Amino acid sequence: xxxxxxxxxxxxxxxxxxxxxxxxxxxxxxxxxxxxxxxxxxxxxxxxxxxxxxxxxxxxxxxxxxxxxxxxxxxxxxxxxxxxxxxxxxxxxxxxxxxxxxxxxxxxxxxxxxxxxxxxxxxxxxxxxxxxxxxxxxxxxxxxxxxxxxxxxxxxxxxxxxxxxxxxxxxxxxxxxxxxxxxxxxxxxxxxxxxxxxxxxxxxxxxxxxxxxxxxxxxxxxxxxxxxxxxxxxxxxxxxxxxxxxxxxxx
Numbered sequence: 668x669x670x671x672x673x674x675x676x677x678x679x680x681x682x683x684x685x686x687x688x689x690x691x692x693x694x695x696x697x698x699x700x701x702x703x704x705x706x707x708x709x710x711x712x713x714x715x716x717x718x719x720x721x722x723x724x725x726x727x728x729x730x731x732x733x734x735x736x737x738x739x740x741x742x743x744x745x746x747x748x749x750x751x752x753x754x755x756x757x758x759x760x761x762x763x764x765x766x767x768x769x770x771x772x773x774x775x776x777x778x779x780x781x782x783x784x785x786x787x788x789x790x791x792x793x794x795x796x797x798x799x800x801x802x803x804x805x806x807x808x809x810x811x812x813x814x815x816x817x818x819x820x821x822x823x824x825x826x827x828x829x830x831x832x833x834x835x836x837x838x839x840x841x842x843x844x845x846x847x848x849x850x851x852x853x854x855x856x857x858x859x860x861x862x863x864x865x866x867x868x869x870x871x872x873x874x875x876x877x878x879x880x881x882x883x884x885x886x887x888x889x890x891x892x893x894x895x896x897x898x899x900x901x902x903x904x905x906x907x908x909x910x911x912x913x914x915x916x917x918x
Contacts, residue, residue, distance in 0.1 A: 710867065711855050711915045715848025717840040718908035723828035726808050726902065729771065730815045731797035731822035739775045742794035749819030750796045756818045757800060761811060772797035797824060803831075809898035828902045836907045841871070848913040856917055864916030872910040 730753065734745035757763045775794045781787045802811060805828070812823055830836070856863040 709917050711852045711863070711917050713848050713851040713855070713913055713915075714872070715844040715846070715851065715911045715913055716908065717843030717845070717847060717910070718906055719836060719839055719843065720904040720906050721830055721836060723805065723830055723902045723905045724803065725829055725831045726802050726805055726900075727827040727829065728800040728802060728808070728812065728815075729797055729824035729826075730800055730812070730820045731772070731795060731824055732820055733822050734794050735778070735791055736794075737791050739777075739792040739794070742792040743775050746794040746796050750798065753798065753815055753818045753820055756814060757798075757811075760814070761802075763800060763802065767801040769799050770796065771799045795822070797822070805902045808900045808902075812898050812900070826900055828905055830905060830907065833907060837909070840907055840909045841911070844909055844911040845869075845913070848911055852913065852915045856915075859917070862918040864918045866913060867916055868912075868914040870912045872912060 732746050732749040732753070734742050734749065736742035736745055754768060757768055758765070773796045775792055777789045778791045778793055779787050780790050800811075802808060808826065812820075812826075816823070853863050
C-alpha cells in the first residue's frame with residue numbers, strides 16, 4: 668500500500684503545480700501540500716548589476732543671478748535685466764537654441780535682521796533666478812561660464828555631465844547585468860549542492876541616470892575665478908548602469 672501511495676502523491680503534487688497553487692490532501696486526509704510553497708523552495712532570486720563608463724556628450728549648466736534691493740520690485744527688475752542679458756548672450760554669441768534654455772528657479776524673498784530691542788525687521792529683498800542650459804561642446808564649458816559671469820551671472824550652482832541618448836548603451840548594461848546575475852545564481856546553486864535551471868522571471872529595476880556632478884570642477888572654477896584665470900571644467904567619464912531582478916529554477 669505504501670509503494671502505491673508515494674508515486675500517486677507525486678503525481679497529485681505535480682498536478683497541483685500545473686493548476687497554479689491548489690492544495691492536495693493525501694488519501695489519509697492528514698497531509699496538505701501547497702504548490703507555491705514547493706516552488707519557493709526550488710528557486711534562486713538574485714539582483715544582477717551592469718555598469719559601463721562612457722564619455723559624456725552633454726553638459727547641464729545651472730546659471731543663476733541674485734540681486735538685492737530695498738524693495739521687492741527693484742530686486743526683481745535688477746535680476747530680470749541680468750537674466751535677459753545672459754539669455755541674449757547665450758542665443759546670439761553661443762548659438763544655443765530656445766529649447767536648451769529654461770528657467771528652473773525663481774523667487775523674491777525679504778531679508779531680515781533681528782535684535783532684542785526692535786525684534787525682526789525687513790532690511791531689503793533678494794531676487795533669485797536660475798537658468799538651466801544644455802550645452803554640447805564640452806571643450807568650451809569653462810569659456811561659456813566665464814562669459815555668463817561677465818554678463819551678470821553671480822551664482823553658478825552646478826555643472827552636470829551626461830549622455831543625451833542613454834538608449835544606445837541600454838543593451839550593453841543589460842547584458843552585463845544578466846551575466847552578473849548568472850554568476851551570482853550559479854555560485855549560490857553550487858554552494859547549495861544543486862544545479863541551476865532555467866530563468867523563470869526577469870524584471871528591470873530603476874536605471875540610474877548617467878550623470879556625474881562636477882563638484883571638484885566647481886571648486887576649481889571658484890579658485891580660477893578668484894585668481895583671474897579662465898575657468899577650467901573637465902567632463903571626465905559618466906557611468907551608465909542598470910539592475911535586473913532574476914529568478915532561476917534550482918534543480
